[in-house]
Amino acid sequence: MTSLTGDRPSHRAGAGPEIRRAAPGKGRPGVGWAVPGLLFFGLFALLPMAGVVYLSLTSWNGITAPQFTGWHNWSRFLGDHQMVQSTLVTGVLLVGNIAVQAPISILLGVWSAGRQRNRAVLSAIFFLPLLLSTAATAVMWRQLLDPNFGLPSKMSWLFLGDQNMLGTQAGAIVCLIAVTSWQFIPFHTLLYQGAARNVPATLYQAAELDGAGRVRQFWSITLPQLRNTVVTSTTFMVVGGLTAFDVVLLLTNGGPGTDTAILPFQMYQTAFVTYDYGYASAVATFLLLLATGASLLLVRLTGYHKMNSTLEGL
Amino acid sequence: MRTRRPYNQRPNYFSGVATLVWLLIIGVPLYALISAALQTQSSYAQEGPLSLPTHLTFSNVTSVIQSGFVGYIGNTILVSAASVALVLAMCVPISYAVVRGTGWITRGVFRIFLLGLAIPAQAVIIPLFLIINQLGLYDTLWGVILPTAAFSMPVSVLVISGGMREISGELYEAMALDGASPRKVLMDMVVPLSRSSIATAGVFAALQAWNGFLFPLIMTQSDSTKLTTLGLYNFVSTYSDDVPALLAAVLMSAVPILVVYLFARRALVAGLMGAGGK
Known part of the structure; x- marks a missing residue:
């Protein structure tokens, strides 16, 4: 690896300290250091990205060679009512998940950043859902939400008498958001906890002197200081939400009917159940556009690409 | 890094109540999971997931291991x-x-x-x-x-x-x-x-x-x-009528x-x- 820059000095003891000035670029890694990882990432992420765009312009059953069909899949996609519905459901789930998870995680994260003993103990308990995989969480909740043997049969007061939560579209969407939140809020809480602990104490001391109360301090100090974490956490939620297919498959299987068949679920069904890879690739490309658009928007909105530090000006 | 937020002197009742609610939201399902995984199928069908398990059994765990x-x-x-x-x-x-x-x-x-x-x-x-x-x-x-x-x-x-x-x-x-x-x-x-x-x-x-x-x-x-994740997915159909065994698998995962x-x-x-x- 050293040969990549190859300017190792041949004698180091001879020269005096004044003239030993490191040349710019000396001892710096060349771009070659990134090449193995880039090739790997290119093969398993970037090449497939180009591939899916190409496949979206073909008709392919997975056995014979793909047939180029131009915009056929795309015009079919635009006229497909099921896909319109899937896009809407995907959007509703995405927004619902962010609306539920972000405020709860921020509050819990800031709360658990305090170093009181009881907070540490409770935080250790609040972490537990993270030990279960998404699949395990979904399987567990599917049983716990069972109308005959699960929680609704014992706690009907909580479920407003509607025991079969997964039987209606609204109920199923609520369940999907609740289960996803139950599993991922602990993760986002940790992100906010870490960030809240990095907020300089001097800011709070100054606010205290100015007589700012707890709520005022939260809005004027804590929240602005957490802005980079809000971006990171929301990006995780958006990308995770656009790909939350395991929860749907295991909890509702897209049902009732196709009421919760979000885009990734439709894509999976089209590709690996009905073997219509061309059309599935069009759906996948749309998903890719949505995810890229959303994350570019987030990055632009916040200037994250400049890697600004919240500590500037202190 | 080791900075400490100044404590306000007033007790924060809102956060007290909110964390108690959150504790229930996290704790109740986890309790149900553990209790169901350690019950027999018939007792789960009768008592439901929130009961205090009277007949603790590890038969679910054994059956999952054997699978x-x-x-x-x-x-x-x-x-x-x-x-x-x-x-x-x-x-x-x-x-x-x-x-x-x-x-x-x-x-x-x-x-x-x-x-x-x-x-x-x-x-x-x-x-x-x-x-x-x-x-x-x-x-x-x-x-x-x-x-x-x-x-x-x-x-x-x-x-x-x-x-x-x-x-x-x-x-x-x-x-x-x-x-x-x-x-x-x-x-x-x-x-x-x-x-x-x-x-x-x-x-x-x-x-x-x-x-x-x-x-x-x-x-x-x-x-x-x-x-593991795929195993759980398959168990949903294998153990469709044996909820405690399925939940034992969830727990073991x-x-x-x-x-x-x-x-x-x-x-x-x-x-x-x-x-x-x-």
């Missing part, structure tokens, strides 16, 4: 370990080049991974399936490990390069004056000083592999390459990571916390 579930857990541990090793082996040098390298190419590398953050694995699964097939890796654990590692790379590069950026330029200057090669600088200074962000990337990659569902679902089919949590809670929590950046 080969432990092998799935072993496969998952293998996949997680391999993908963490791969991710770190590639992302540490990449981040080093991104942070210390010069020129537009290295800046471009960082942008590629920043963009890569937004690629959902879902969206590229069809061509990926084709590539894995072409490489002859279908239905092998490598068919799961390689894409899993690739999709953990963007976050890892972001986290590790974030950590390496914190190292002051003077330290690099001093090493360069001593005539240290980039490799020596990396091994002797950069890696030790950014080990907490490297640990974060490792924990994150492990969790991704542990949670992975899509890649195992598409890339494997036989019992010998089955992972969490045992390895629970062991990690019990013995290395600080490292695990600190690792995850770092994923939020500064």
Whole structure:
């Protein structure tokens, strides 16, 4: 690896300290250091990205060679009512998940950043859902939400008498958001906890002197200081939400009917159940556009690409 | 780092009530899970998930073990370990080049991974399936490990390069004056000083592999390459009328990571916390 820059000095003891000035670029890694990882990432992420765009312009059953069909899949996609519905459901789930998870995680994260003993103990308990995989969480909740043997049969007061939560579209969407939140809020809480602990104490001391109360301090100090974490956490939620297919498959299987068949679920069904890879690739490309658009928007909105530090000006 | 928020003197009733509610939301389902997994099928049908289990039984656990579930857990541990090793082996040098390298190419590398953050694995699964097939890796654990590692790379590069950026330029200057090669600088200074962000990337990659569902679902089919998540998926139909056994499998799937949590809670929590950046 050293040969990549190859300017190792041949004698180091001879020269005096004044003239030993490191040349710019000396001892710096060349771009070659990134090449193995880039090739790997290119093969398993970037090449497939180009591939899916190409496949979206073909008709392919997975056995014979793909047939180029131009915009056929795309015009079919635009006229497909099921896909319109899937896009809407995907959007509703995405927004619902962010609306539920972000405020709860921020509050819990800031709360658990305090170093009181009881907070540490409770935080250790609040972490537990993270030990279960998404699949395990979904399987567990599917049983716990069972109308005959699960929680609704014992706690009907909580479920407003509607025991079969997964039987209606609204109920199923609520369940999907609740289960996803139950599993991922602990993760986002940790992100906010870490960030809240990095907020300089001097800011709070100054606010205290100015007589700012707890709520005022939260809005004027804590929240602005957490802005980079809000971006990171929301990006995780958006990308995770656009790909939350395991929860749907295991909890509702897209049902009732196709009421919760979000885009990734439709894509999976089209590709690996009905073997219509061309059309599935069009759906996948749309998903890719949505995810890229959303994350570019987030990055632009916040200037994250400049890697600004919240500590500037202190 | 060790700063302490000044305590307000008034007790915070809102946070007291809210955390109690949250404790119930987290605790009740977990209690139901454990209690159901240790009940017999008939007692679960009669008493429901919230009862105090009167007849504790481990028959569910035994029946899950006999179904080969432990092998799935072993496969998952293998996949997680391999993908963490791969991710770190590639992302540490990449981040080093991104942070210390010069020129537009290295800046471009960082942008590629920043963009890569937004690629959902879902969206590229069809061509990926084709590539894995072409490489002859279908239905092998490598068919799961390689894409899993690739999709953990963007976050890892972001986290590790974030950590390496914190190292002051003077330290690099001093090493360069001593005539240290980039490799020596990396091994002797950069890696030790950014080990907490490297640990974060490792924990994150492990969790991704542990949670992975899509890649195992598409890339494997036989019992010998089955992972925990997929095993649970299949159990839903196998044990459709034996809820306690199914929930015992859910509980067992969490045992390895629970062991990690019990013995290395600080490292695990600190690792995850770092994923939020500064």
